[in-house]
Amino acid sequence: MTTAASKNVQLLLPLSPSSFYIMLALAQGERHGYHIAKEVEAATGGSVKLRAGTLYRLIKEMLADGWIVEVDRADPIDPRRRYYRLTPWGRKIAHAEAERLADLVRLARSYRLLPASARA
Amino acid sequence: MSLIDLALAFCPAEFRGEYHEQIRANATGGKAANFFDVLWIGLTLHAEALARNLKTAVRSMLKSPVSAAVIVGTLAVAIGGNVAVFTAFNAALLQPLPFPDANRLVRITIGDPAKPGATLLLAGMDKAVASNVHSFDAVGAVAEDPGAIVGSGVTYAAHRGIATPNFFSLLGAQPELGRLLSAADVGGNSVVISDQLWRRRFGSDPHVLGQRLRFTPSSALQPLDFVIAGVAPPALESIRKGPFHPDFWSISRSAAQSVGDQGNGNPLITDTFGKLKANVTPVAAASDAQRIVASLFPPGQPVPDAAKSMRAMVNPLNSDALDEGRYLWTLFAAVIAVLLVACLNVGNLLLTRAASRGQEFVLRSALGASSGQIASLLIYESTLFAVLGVLFGAWLGTTLFAGALSLSPAIARLPNVRPDGHVFAFIAVLMVFVALFAGVLPTMIRQRRGGDGAGIRAGTRSGAFAAPRLRFALGVAEIGLAFPLLVAAGLLLHSFFIASNVGHGFSTDNLYEVDYNLPVAKYGAAESYRNAVDRLSGEVRAIPGVTSVGYADHSLVSTFFGEQYALKPGGAPIGSLNVTSVTPEFFQTLGLPVGFGRNFRDGVSSAASNEVIADQRMAKLFDAGDPLGKHVYTQGFDGAKVLSVVGVASSIVNTAANDQPALYTRAFATPVDGRHQFSLFVRTNGNVPSLSTQIAALTTRFDPLVATPTIRPVAEILAVKDASWRAGMILLSCLAAAALLLALVGIYGVTSHAVASRTSELGIRLAIGAQPRAILALVLRSQLVQSTLGLVIGLMVSLFITQALSSQLYEITPLDPLTYVLVALTLLATGLLAALLPGIRAMRVDPAVALRHE
Numbered sequence: 001m002t003t004a005a006s007k008n009v010q011l012l013l014p015l016s017p018s019s020f021y022i023m024l025a026l027a028q029g030e031r032h033g034y035h036i037a038k039e040v041e042a043a044t045g046g047s048v049k050l051r052a053g054t055l056y057r058l059i060k061e062m063l064a065d066g067w068i069v070e071v072d073r074a075d076p077i078d079p080r081r082r083y084y085r086l087t088p089w090g091r092k093i094a095h096a097e098a099e100r101l102a103d104l105v106r107l108a109r110s111y112r113l114l115p116a117s118a119r120a
Numbered sequence: 121m122s123l124i125d126l127a128l129a130f131c132p133a134e135f136r137g138e139y140h141e142q143i144r145a146n147a148t149g150g151k152a153a154n155f156f157d158v159l160w161i162g163l164t165l166h167a168e169a170l171a172r173n174l175k176t177a178v179r180s181m182l183k184s185p186v187s188a189a190v191i192v193g194t195l196a197v198a199i200g201g202n203v204a205v206f207t208a209f210n211a212a213l214l215q216p217l218p219f220p221d222a223n224r225l226v227r228i229t230i231g232d233p234a235k236p237g238a239t240l241l242l243a244g245m246d247k248a249v250a251s252n253v254h255s256f257d258a259v260g261a262v263a264e265d266p267g268a269i270v271g272s273g274v275t276y277a278a279h280r281g282i283a284t285p286n287f288f289s290l291l292g293a294q295p296e297l298g299r300l301l302s303a304a305d306v307g308g309n310s311v312v313i314s315d316q317l318w319r320r321r322f323g324s325d326p327h328v329l330g331q332r333l334r335f336t337p338s339s340a341l342q343p344l345d346f347v348i349a350g351v352a353p354p355a356l357e358s359i360r361k362g363p364f365h366p367d368f369w370s371i372s373r374s375a376a377q378s379v380g381d382q383g384n385g386n387p388l389i390t391d392t393f394g395k396l397k398a399n400v401t402p403v404a405a406a407s408d409a410q411r412i413v414a415s416l417f418p419p420g421q422p423v424p425d426a427a428k429s430m431r432a433m434v435n436p437l438n439s440d441a442l443d444e445g446r447y448l449w450t451l452f453a454a455v456i457a458v459l460l461v462a463c464l465n466v467g468n469l470l471l472t473r474a475a476s477r478g479q480e481f482v483l484r485s486a487l488g489a490s491s492g493q494i495a496s497l498l499i500y501e502s503t504l505f506a507v508l509g510v511l512f513g514a515w516l517g518t519t520l521f522a523g524a525l526s527l528s529p530a531i532a533r534l535p536n537v538r539p540d541g542h543v544f545a546f547i548a549v550l551m552v553f554v555a556l557f558a559g560v561l562p563t564m565i566r567q568r569r570g571g572d573g574a575g576i577r578a579g580t581r582s583g584a585f586a587a588p589r590l591r592f593a594l595g596v597a598e599i600g601l602a603f604p605l606l607v608a609a610g611l612l613l614h615s616f617f618i619a620s621n622v623g624h625g626f627s628t629d630n631l632y633e634v635d636y637n638l639p640v641a642k643y644g645a646a647e648s649y650r651n652a653v654d655r656l657s658g659e660v661r662a663i664p665g666v667t668s669v670g671y672a673d674h675s676l677v678s679t680f681f682g683e684q685y686a687l688k689p690g691g692a693p694i695g696s697l698n699v700t701s702v703t704p705e706f707f708q709t710l711g712l713p714v715g716f717g718r719n720f721r722d723g724v725s726s727a728a729s730n731e732v733i734a735d736q737r738m739a740k741l742f743d744a745g746d747p748l749g750k751h752v753y754t755q756g757f758d759g760a761k762v763l764s765v766v767g768v769a770s771s772i773v774n775t776a777a778n779d780q781p782a783l784y785t786r787a788f789a790t791p792v793d794g795r796h797q798f799s800l801f802v803r804t805n806g807n808v809p810s811l812s813t814q815i816a817a818l819t820t821r822f823d824p825l826v827a828t829p830t831i832r833p834v835a836e837i838l839a840v841k842d843a844s845w846r847a848g849m850i851l852l853s854c855l856a857a858a859a860l861l862l863a864l865v866g867i868y869g870v871t872s873h874a875v876a877s878r879t880s881e882l883g884i885r886l887a888i889g890a891q892p893r894a895i896l897a898l899v900l901r902s903q904l905v906q907s908t909l910g911l912v913i914g915l916m917v918s919l920f921i922t923q924a925l926s927s928q929l930y931e932i933t934p935l936d937p938l939t940y941v942l943v944a945l946t947l948l949a950t951g952l953l954a955a956l957l958p959g960i961r962a963m964r965v966d967p968a969v970a971l972r973h974e
Contacts (some may be wrong), residue, residue, distance in 0.1 A: 034146040052143040053127070053158035057165065060135065080141050 009096045019058055021048060023067070023086060023094040030071050032081040033059065059084065067093060123155040131162035132169060177501040184473065188505070190865070191469050195509025195558075196516055197858065198462030199550055201455045203517025203543065204525045209448050210542045217438055218355045220292040221395070225437040226402055227359075228259070228392040230413060230430045243380025243387030246284060248412040249394065255405035256394040260287040262366060263380040263388040266637065267337040268827035269367070271321065275820065277637055277827040278317070280335055281366025282379045282388070288312075288369075290395050291356075298329045298350030305371040310349035313368040318351045333368065336825055338796055341641040343825075346370060359393075359437050394434070406434040450924060454605060454855045459550075461601045461859050464594050465866035466509075466558040470502050471591060472873050495564070502559020510551040518543075525851070595870040596910040599947055602856075602863040603914025604921050606946065609856030610939040611922060612849040615930040625773045626711040628835035634660070634800040634815060635675055636829045646791035652822075653788075657800055659818045665808035670706035670801045671787055676772070677837055685783060687741060689753045689760075694741065696780045701787045707733075707769055709801045710834075717748045717767030720786045729789035732763045735771040738781035752783070801834070860950060867954035871903055875958040879965055887967035899959035900952055907951035911944050 015023070024043070025036040037050045062068045067090030075081040086094065108114045124147050128140050147154040181188040219225060228249055230242055246261035253259075265280040285303035293300060301312055311333055313322070322328045328348055336343040346368075357365065372379045380390035396405055409432035481494050489497075518539050636656065643649050653671055661669045684693035704720040707713070716739075720728060732752060739747040742765075752763050763785075771782065804811065812831045819826055875882070882895055922934035932939070 033142050037146060037148070049149060051149070051154055051157035052124075052147040053154070053161035055146070056139040056143055057135070057161045060138065078145070080145065082142065 009093055012093055013097055013100055015093070015097045017048070018050060018054060019062070020094070020097055021050065022055070022058055022062070023090065023097075026068060026084060026086045027091070027094060030073065030083045030085040032075065032083045034081070036084075062090065066090070123151050124158060127155045127158035127162065130159055130166075132165050135162075135165055173497060173500040174504065176497060177504045180477075180501060181504065187469060187473060191466050191505050192508045192512060194462050194465055194469075194862065194865075195505065195554060196512035198455075198459045198862075199510050199513025199547075199554070200516030200521045201855065201858070202459050202550060203514055203539075203547060204521035205448070205451050205455045206546050207518070207522055207539055207543050208525055209452050210540070210546075217358060218353075222438060223436065224257075224396045224398070225291065226394050226396055226405065226434045227437055228394050228405075228409060229433050229435070231433045243390045244378045245390060245392040245412075247378045249392065249409055252412050253405070253409045255397055255400045255408045257397050258286055258290045258395045259392065260284040260290040260394075261379050261390050261392045262287060262369065263372075263378075263390040264366065265337050265339075265388055267335055267340075267639070268637075268825070269321075270334040270336060270343055270825075274816075275824060275827050276321070277830070278335065278367040279365065280311075280337065281369040282372050283369045284379055285371050285375055287393070290393060291359075293353055293356060295350040296353045297326065298348070300350055300352065301369060301371045303371075303375070305349075306375050307373060308371070309344075309346045311346040311368045311370045312350045312352050313348055314352050314356065314366060315354040316357060316365075317367040335368075336639055338637060338640045341639070393437070396434075402434040402436055406432050409434065450608075451851060453921075454608065454852055457601055457605045458855050458859050458862070459554075461598055461605075461862045461866070463554055463558040464598050464601070465862050465869070466505070466554075467561070468591060468594050468866055468869050470498075470505070470559060472869055473501075474498055475873065475877070499560050503555045506551055506555035506559060510547060510554060513550075514547050591870050591873065592906060595867055595906045596913065598863045598866045599907055599910025599951065600913035600917065602859045603911060603943060603947060604918040605852075605859045606856045606943045607914075607918045607940060608922060608925060609849070609852045610943050611925055611929055611932065611934060611936060612852055614932055614936060614939050616849055618931050624838055625770050628833070628838070630804045630806045631710065631834040632802045632804070632811065632831055633675060633834050633837055634802060634829045634831050636798050636800070636819075637827055638796045639825055640794065640796035642823075642825065643796055644794050646788075646793050646795075649795050650788050650791075653798060656819070656822060659822065660800060660802055660815060663808060663811070663814050663818075665804050665806075666802055667805055668705060668709040668803045670709035671703040672706055672799050672801065673701040673787065673795065674797065675799045675837070676834065685752045685754045685763075687752060689762075691753070694781070697738070698780045698782045699785065700782065701785045703787050706784075706801060709803050710772075711803075712770045712772065714767040714769045716746075717765070719767055724786070724788050726789065728786040730761070730763050731766045731786055731789075733767040733769050733784040734765050735769050735782040735784075737771050738783055739765075739768045741781060800829075860946070863947070864950050864954050867903070867906075867951050868957065871899065871955040872958040872961075874902075875899060875962045878962075882962050882965050883967040883969070886965060892963040895965075896959045896963050899962050900955055903951050903955035903959075904948070907948050910951075911947060914947075915940070915944075 021040045021044070022036055025031055025039045028039075031039070033052075033055055037052075037055055040048055040050050059068070063070065063084075066087055068084045069087055071083040071085050073083045075083070105114065109116055122144075124144055128136050128143065143158060147158075217225065228245060230245070243263065246259050249256065250259040260283065262281040262283045265282055267278060267280060268275050269278040283301065285301070285306055288300040289302060295312070296315060297318075298312075301310060313328070313333070318324055318328060322331075328351065331348050333346040333348055334343045335346060348368075352369070378387075378390070380388040394405070396402065413430060413432050484494055484497075485491075638649070638652060643652050657669050657671060660666060685697055685699070686693050702720075704722055707719055714733060717733075720731060720733065734747060742750045747765050747768055750765050752765070754761050754763065769782075769784065802811070808814075815831055816828045819828055885895065886892070918940070919935070926934045929936075
């Protein structure tokens with residue numbers, strides 16, 4: 001059932017962890033840069049800190065590649081903040097990466113590297 | 121400015137512009153961590169941009185590979201030449217001698233500052249300087265003691281250097297093998313042999329230490345036995361002055377006496393060295409040494425006129441050794457000129473490439489590229505060209521061209537001609553220079569003039585891309601630069617042409633010069649000298665195949681400082697007169713007819729001592745009238761003498777002795793003691809196998825103590841000093857040819873493009889009825905204007921530069937009109953030729969196509 005589009009997506013995987021974290025954050029909805037960084041830090045329990053330079057560089061790349069777009073939305077607190085959201089294409093890619101990771105986990109479980117989990 | 125701001129400064133402007141506010145606002149956590157994060161991101165972005173630009177540059181280079189190859193090739197050749205010449209230049213003039221504190225080492229001589237090259241190396245100078253002059257930490261000397269080394273079965277001429285005990289330590293030299301001599305060797309018999317002697321006569325034998333060396337000074341009857349204690353480093357070869365070079369050194373017998381003082385009234389030529397005190401300049405030391413000059417001439421004897429203008433001279437050893445310095449400067453200037461022309465060409469070609477990509481730039485603009493980005497694209501490309509050109513050029517320069525350069529004897533004599541730190545630094549400088557001059561500068565000028573223009577219009581060949589005035593200027597500059605180079609080469613070529621057609625005034629086929637150096641102790645008395653000459657000439661004459669033998673008291677190319685001759689009694693001596701004492705056979709052997717008057721008579725009589733034969737140049741010095749019977753006056757060692765001219769011989773022309781007038785006296789007419797050298801001239805019928813071996817054998821049969829004479833074809837002798845001149849001329853001619861070719865290619869490029877950019881205009885002219893021939897004339901006329909301007913500039917530059925060549929020219933002046941006219945015509949013709957093809961294309965423009973082009 002692989003379509004041409006999905007073949008294209010496969011070529012882009014695997015994503016770097018930092019990129020995937022950003023897309024995860026954006027999967028929840030529109031976010032601005034600072035929020036993304038905070039969310040990633042919270043979600044990983046403080047172990048992944050996206051520094052400003054890395055964050056905005058990845059944002060710039062994803063913008064160029066069409067995975068995310070900037071949203072025209074005025075922030076009440078700080079008008080300088082710029083908001084981003086995933087494009088359908090970006091969502092597709094994030095989904096594909098998630099699937100890939102899930103496959104890996106399934107494999108790890110089948111080889112008893114990971115305990116079978118009730119939450120599988 | 122915070123740390124983040126500092127890091128942001130390293131990021132590409134675009135990124136910074138977009139995100140700096142957000143980054144600043146959202147940088148949480150440690151300042152240092154954020155700083156390094158942003159810094160790293162900045163550098164990565166830059167690296168990615170560089171890679172992208174390089175890829176684009178390479179792709180665009182490959183799109184028109186021919187023009188790319190021409191650009192890289194042009195640069196490579198020009199740079200290769202520069203690298204090769206600079207390597208030699210560096211070895212000769214920039215590299216210090218391989219001694220510690222080499223810049224404090226000097227040579228102390230007496231000389232006339234107005235006549236460089238005529239320096240005296242006087243005995244006793246070291247002692248005089250050491251006691252009276254306080255500018256030196258140490259003063260040492262080496263006296264030249266000629267003689268012969270008696271080897272196994274062969275006796276060969278060699279020079280001993282009698283050194284002061286501090287000579288080697290003054291230089292700070294290190295031995296190549298064994299040890300060097302010092303104060304401990306005073307009165308001993310240890311010697312140090314030179315690197316050359318070790319290679320030539322001992323086959324670089326590592327076991328040479330402890331071997332015996334038997335040497336007979338020409339001033340002694342008995343040979344001296346020495347023991348080899350060490351081999352000197354090759355660096356000692358590079359401090360020699362002129363032909364004087366010791367084959368081995370011993371230390372003087374006593375430290376108190378001057379090394380040149382033999383105790384027999386015949387002082388030896390002595391080379392004096394000094395080590396300057398720190399912070400004392402050579403100039404200061406020279407004026408300090410001035411006061412000892414008068415004390416150096418023997419008291420009681422009149423100081424020779426020539427010596428009155430003598431000054432103490434202190435010259436750094438670094439630059440003193442090389443006579444060819446000026447020649448290298450000229451060569452260097454020439455290759456720089458070629459490089460400039462090459463850069464102009466390349467600049468032109470790059471502009472042409474840029475101009476033809478108008479539509480590509482419009483597209484890029486439309487896709488968002490800024491004017492600065494397009495400019496930087498062009499700069500990347502030209503830098504890439506520069507780098508490639510320089511890399512190839514450096515390779516060419518250090519291999520092929522360096523090999524070619526070392527064919528010149530002047531260069532081959534230099535030690536250490538190889539690339540080193542200086543040369544690589546030079547290459548790096550070239551890279552920057554070429555990138556700037558050929559790439560960046562034209563691009564920026566082009567930008568200044570309107571850059572990428574606006575809209576679709578900029579996509580045509582005309583408009584701001586063409587930069588017509590800039591290219592016109594470049595075309596003019598090419599001719600302007602090529603002109604002086606061509607003139608310099610032309611002058612030298614013209615000289616050479618005259619010189620080689622003139623010949624030497626006689627045939628040099630099968631003619632050899634045999635230089636003898638007899639031990640003066642045994643043959644110094646006039647009669648024993650003459651007997652030896654008679655016997656040796658007789659035996660040489662008896663060799664089958666030898667048709668004639670003549671004697672002269674010195675070699676054809678050595679100048680003899682002897683008695684002075686004047687045209688009037690008590691009058692001013694004739695400067696630069698070449699006086700030779702010869703037998704009558706001399707003229708016959710050389711084939712120099714005594715056209716007027718007569719030759720010397722065969723028998724020797726005392727009457728003959730008043731006879732001279734003048735050569736044609738000398739004869740011209742007399743006032744008008746028949747030179748026969750005229751007189752010359754001399755103040756000899758035994759009183760005034762009046763000599764009459766009995767004959768006029770053809771001149772020997774075109775020799776390294778700078779074609780001085782010559783005077784010949786009858787050999788042996790006046791017995792003179794102390795002579796021990798002479799030259800035999802031998803003419804054969806061309807059928808004498810191993811002449812040198814036969815002469816060597818008969819010499820040993822005559823007296824085994826006599827060193828084997830040097831035997832050389834006269835043609836080679838007369839050419840030897842010309843060789844470096846000739847090599848320089850060949851090199852300059854190649855460079856001039858390269859410049860001409862570059863000018864041709866460059867002008868073709870400029871005109872080609874100029875025509876292309878005027879296509880629509882020309883099309884319109886044709887459409888409204890202009891004759892095609894008129895179009896051609898238009899193109900050629902505009903080229904003529906360019907060339908003429910270039911010639912005018914070039915002429916002014918030439919007039920200035922060619923003065924430096926005047927010493928190298930033969931029978932022509934630096935303003936030789938023939939050469940200038942020929943060069944001007946050549947360049948004009950080149951320009952017209954280069955413009956011809958584009959002009960013809962212009963003629964064939966189809967008006968309809970031209971209008972559509974717009």
